[in-house]
Amino acid sequence: MKVESKELPVEIMELQMGPSHPATHGTIKFNLKLEGEKVLDCDVEVGYLHRGFDKSCEQVTWTQVIPYTDRLNYASPLINNVGYALAVEKLIGVETPPRCQFIRVIASELSRIYDHLTCCGMSASELGAITVGFYMIEAREMIARIVEALTGARLTVTYARIGGVKHDLTPDFAEQIARTFKTIRKLLNDCDRLLSRNRIFIDRMSNVGVISQETALSYSLTGPILRATGVNYDVRKAFPYLVYDQLDFEVPLGSKGDNYDRFVCRIQEIEQSMRIVEQALEKLPVGPVWIDDPRFVLPEKEKVYNSIEGLMHHFKIIMEGIHVPPGETYFAVEGGNGELGFYIVSDGGGKPYRIRVRPPCFIAMGAFHEMIKGYMVADIVPTFGMVNMIGGECDR
Secondary structure, X not given: OOOOOOOOOOOOEEEEEOOOOOOOOOOOEEEEEEEOOEEEEEEEEOOOOOOOHHHHHOOOOOHHHHHHHHOOOOOOHHHHHHHHHHHHHHHHOOOOOHHHHHHHHHHHHHHHHHHHHXXXXXXXXXXXXXXXXXXXXXXXXXXXXXXXXXXXXXXXOOOEEOOEEOOOOOOOHHHHHHHHHHHHHHHHHHHHHHHOOOHHHHHHHOOOOOOOHHHHHHOOOOHHHHHOOOOOOOHHHHOOOOOHHHOOOOOOOOOOOOHHHHHHHHHHHHHHHHHXXXXXXXXXXXXXXXXXXXXXXXXXXXXXXXXHHHHHHHHHHHHHOOXXXXXXXXXXXXXXXXXXXXXXXXXXXXXXOEEEEEOHHHHHHOOHHHHHOOOEHHHHHHHHHHHOOOHHHHOO
């Protein structure tokens, strides 16, 4: 007896996922088209956080922009500070002293470690590996304490200055780094033992969220997402800035371009960042941490409080702003999630005429639908976690 099989009817279901926290950070909505549990398409809406970063920066003086940059990627604010300061200094045509450049590198790499620990710890936690999440948050807290001792703040640090940094390193900075890195390496080793042979974690991450080199390049992706596909592009190597060309470090690469490769790339970059900080401390020269140019640098507080000239100098810079020569420029640094670039235009006044930022998270979210198409609803959160979207960078 022959039984005729009939295909079940296929119904495309449209589902809105988010904005909710923690899954989509409260700032992202996915408009999904599903066939059962399979994702056919995903339209991403990033407009649930809008503060007008670019236009806000055009309403204040050049120096007053720095606190705004803290709020782009608030997991690595020091990199944002440094990137903006370097862009303005490029337009002015000045170069900071060697000690300042080394300190900026140290601060940037500490921020990168903090960023990657946040991303990997929370992503592991979202897959059920809560112990790994606790270990990485413990490591992140140790970095936060160093950053707080250095800058006076944990998150919105406002440490860089146009022409230098706020102040020099603390006296016990090197010893604090040595103790912290020793503990972090131990914690990461524990995390490796928990995850590298964990069948559930590997199955949930491997061959999921795959994106090809060609697709990644066509969407202008950078950072760990691009390097996970095997493309060797890192701004610190391709267009060296500060003193990165004087330091020995490697750029971790993946091969498949999946979530697991992205996770591994970030973990390996933490070790490379620690290497960079240790080398920078060994080579750290003596000298000033800001340029000797009263047109751009605030006077010391002692002069402000004890002389009318110092007080007038301070008020002129604060109230009127420094005067950046007319022109335009673009400067990029390697952020926690890829190329972070600032395009600035000056008309010669005390405020920026135009500021535009190239935020890596915003670019990455433009390609998110390519990463999730054809996978399951349950794969959305781990894939989104490995994009490491920070809402402040999608603020437009």
